[in-house]
Amino acid sequence: MVKVTSPEQALKGVLSKGQTAPKKSTKTPSFYPADDIKFPLKRAAVAAKPTKLRSSITPGTIVILLAGHFKGKRVVFLKQLESGLLLVCGPYGVNGVPIKRVNQCYVIATSQKVDVAKVDTTKFNDAYFKKPTKVRTKKSEEDFFEGEVAKKELPASYIADNKALDAALAPVIDKVPHLKGYMATKFTLRSGDKPHEMKFQ
Template sequence: MTVTKSPRYYPAEDIKPAKNTYRVKQNPPRIRKSITPGTVLILLAGRFRGKRVVCLKALESGLILVSGPYKINGVPLRRVNQAYVIATSTNVDVSKVDVSSFTDAYFARSKDSSTEGENEFFMGDAPKPAVVNDQRKADQKKVDDALLKSVASAPMMEAYLAAQFTLTTHDKPHTMQF
């Protein structure tokens, strides 16, 4: 029978034990195998639900960069969560579209717009809606020009992208192949 000697120092109750310095490293988000650059996707939620868009690339945050093209169906360059899209088997050649300059920082909101206090809100006029700046318009035009050339080369692709996706009463989505 061994007797253990008690320590001479007892910490105070308010001292927190040292935390383990081990940090879990986050793995980059995985994109579904069916979603590749050039795949035509169907948006399921948001302002543009039911629209068919072209996937341009996967961003570092796990979101997908898509475009309508804007001239065909009114969907601008935007980021979309892959949970809210259906990937179709239709593909468009996007090798000539330069999307290297588009990152998550490109879509971040500017921090220079200060929030007004409550008094200024009630005293002033109604807030003005956000206006798309000229840089975004130029980027949209540049991407659309390259994308429209590849869309025009495929027969019926422009009409396919312009068509709205809907389901009727007797459609069974679980049996459909997109």
């Protein structure tokens, strides 16, 4: 019995006359590095697809917020931003909800609509809601326990924009009978209610 000592020798019995065994391009290392070597992952660039808006949500639709500080509130949907988030407004004078962004998976669309064609929303985009970066400073132990928490103040431009939207939406809401009281009422569920069988009006 012939002892095979290399892959080239094993191929000799398979190769026909005149052929030579292929040579290895790289030699297998005898030793491996003790530490792991990190290689960057090669990922194909994927273009961001715009979020598709639900067919039940159109500009002027009254939607119910399902999460967050204002959950249960009924607000007016104004438009969809480039990020896919919904631009909604209470208005603030009716139910205390200012202009804000919300993901469409956290809203329920109702069949009630108002005309928002004359409401100007051109200045509102994702950059409008971006918070300024804060420079963090290291606090001492005394400042940590005795320091007063500074009250957050809203920019004057943000307050003025909310007042302008309230002024534009107020006559539109007043045109529909009982709509102002409907939007001021918070949505709640009682014992025995079945949300999956409800028709939201």
